[in-house]
Amino acid sequence: MAGTAVRGRLTWQTVAVAALRPETSSVRTIALDVPGWDGHQAGQHLDIRLTADDGYMAERSYSIASAPGEPVEITVERLDDGEVSPYLTEELRVGDKIEIRGPIGGYFVWDGADMTPVLLVAGGSGVVPFRSMLRHRARTGSAAPFRLLYSARSLPDVIYRTELDMPGAGADIVYTLTRQQPPGWAGHSGRVDAELLQEVAWPGDRQPLAYVCGPTAFVEIVAAGLVSLGYPPDRVKTERYGGAGAT
Amino acid sequence: MNPISRGFHGRRRESDVDPKRIPPGQYVTTDFPVLSAGPTPHTPLENWTFTIKQAGATVKSWTWQEILDLPAEDVTVDIHCVTKWSKLDSRWRAVSMDTLFAQVEHEARFVLAFCDGGYTTNLPLADVTGGQAWLAYDYDGSPLRPEHGGPARLLVPHLYFWKSAKWVRGLELLAADEPGFWERYGYNNYGDPWREQRYAGD
Numbered sequence: 001m002a003g004t005a006v007r008g009r010l011t012w013q014t015v016a017v018a019a020l021r022p023e024t025s026s027v028r029t030i031a032l033d034v035p036g037w038d039g040h041q042a043g044q045h046l047d048i049r050l051t052a053d054d055g056y057m058a059e060r061s062y063s064i065a066s067a068p069g070e071p072v073e074i075t076v077e078r079l080d081d082g083e084v085s086p087y088l089t090e091e092l093r094v095g096d097k098i099e100i101r102g103p104i105g106g107y108f109v110w111d112g113a114d115m116t117p118v119l120l121v122a123g124g125s126g127v128v129p130f131r132s133m134l135r136h137r138a139r140t141g142s143a144a145p146f147r148l149l150y151s152a153r154s155l156p157d158v159i160y161r162t163e164l165d166m167p168g169a170g171a172d173i174v175y176t177l178t179r180q181q182p183p184g185w186a187g188h189s190g191r192v193d194a195e196l197l198q199e200v201a202w203p204g205d206r207q208p209l210a211y212v213c214g215p216t217a218f219v220e221i222v223a224a225g226l227v228s229l230g231y232p233p234d235r236v237k238t239e240r241y242g243g244a245g246a247t
Numbered sequence: 248m249n250p251i252s253r254g255f256h257g258r259r260r261e262s263d264v265d266p267k268r269i270p271p272g273q274y275v276t277t278d279f280p281v282l283s284a285g286p287t288p289h290t291p292l293e294n295w296t297f298t299i300k301q302a303g304a305t306v307k308s309w310t311w312q313e314i315l316d317l318p319a320e321d322v323t324v325d326i327h328c329v330t331k332w333s334k335l336d337s338r339w340r341a342v343s344m345d346t347l348f349a350q351v352e353h354e355a356r357f358v359l360a361f362c363d364g365g366y367t368t369n370l371p372l373a374d375v376t377g378g379q380a381w382l383a384y385d386y387d388g389s390p391l392r393p394e395h396g397g398p399a400r401l402l403v404p405h406l407y408f409w410k411s412a413k414w415v416r417g418l419e420l421l422a423a424d425e426p427g428f429w430e431r432y433g434y435n436n437y438g439d440p441w442r443e444q445r446y447a448g449d
Binding site: 009010049050052053055056057058059060061091092093096097098101104105107108216219220223224226227233234237238240 | 364
């Protein structure tokens with residue numbers, strides 16, 4: 001388990017908001033103009049720092065939504081009891097300045113170096129780092145088979161839906177809608193469980209690599225389910241959010 | 248001077264928390280968030296041991312029952328996760344690392360904690376002795392749940408919480424420091440929340 005090369009100190013940098021794009025009624029993508037960005041790996045995150053006029057500061061981490069080589073984007077879901085996410089999703093305007101530092105994290109990343117089948121399992125806004133991985137796959141022409149199992153409350157809650165409808169050859173997207181399905185919905189319904197994983201996941205004998213990102217309870221169920229399907233625990237990488245309630 | 252984020256006010260004014268208890272960049276949560284890099288391991292207690300090793304050899308090993316039989320302390324501490332949340336007054340039942348090290352003769356200066364699931368994290372010996380670190384097995388009056396590191400985890404509350412290794416199975420005694428899992432992925436080697444040592448170079 002070799003780590004990635006450690007870069008120098010991660011310093012705070014003031015950057016401007018270049019563009020804002022609504023994804024769903026509660027989710028927004030924020031494109032940042034980051035001069036001198038050293039690049040990132042698909043799956044990494046960055047830290048954001050906001051400063052109030054009396055000097056109070058708040059920091060949070062967000063997954064990077066864009067592919068390596070693309071301008072830096074993050075995608076943020078508004079949490080009603082949050083301190084930072086309502087600001088980022090509702091108050092922030094194009095041209096506003098925020099501080100960032102990153103990229104951060106070298107484990108929950110896909111570098112595209114081999115043809116291993118990749119299983120991505122997302123709960124809600126856990127899909128964000130997977131957008132970076134899917135775009136990286138497309139941009140590099142990787143032939144690694146990709147499958148994204150994406151659990152969302154309803155179709156209107158699906159983030160990046162237009163983009164995910166055209167994932168590229170060799171990548172497929174499987175949705176399950178947990179709360180509300182449109183009339184005539186032919187996809188899966190209900191939460192991800194062992195049965196759905198068995199149906200969707202690459203067989204363990206293909207030596208797949210799995211990435212799971214979502215709320216804690218979701219990640220616990222999916223990761224345990226994949227282990228019981230024969231995935232070695234060290235081939236199941238997890239990232240969790242939620243529980244904190246205040247991001 | 249930091250640039251002002253237009254229209255950002257924060258909400259700490261409503262908080263009754265003593266700001267001196269919150270390290271820079273942290274916010275207080277009343278939940279107990281879970282962060283781990285992989286699936287939650289489940290080792291049966293009859294197979295569980297806590298082992299202090301040196302150069303690959305066992306120096307001392309305790310079974311689960313032997314750990315339970317050691318004097319334990321009720322510890323109430325604030326914990327600080329590198330992902331920005333802090334939790335105040337978390338309550339643990341735990342065996343002091345001093346109690347374990349009292350049964351071990353060594354000259355090590357560093358330890359590398361090792362865990363079920365393959366996780367590791369490194370600490371100076373001076374940070375796991377002197378009443379600063381514990382092996383914790385109860386949280387808030389109940390057995391520590393697997394997703395929070397049960398059956399037992401390290402508790403080193405004066406450092407960021409990734410140093411409080413979940414599912415810990417022992418410590419490797421080292422003469423020279425050796426980075427652990429997150430430390431090799433760009434996180435700070437020491438991890439003092441009061442100096443905001445989140446990442447390499449902080």
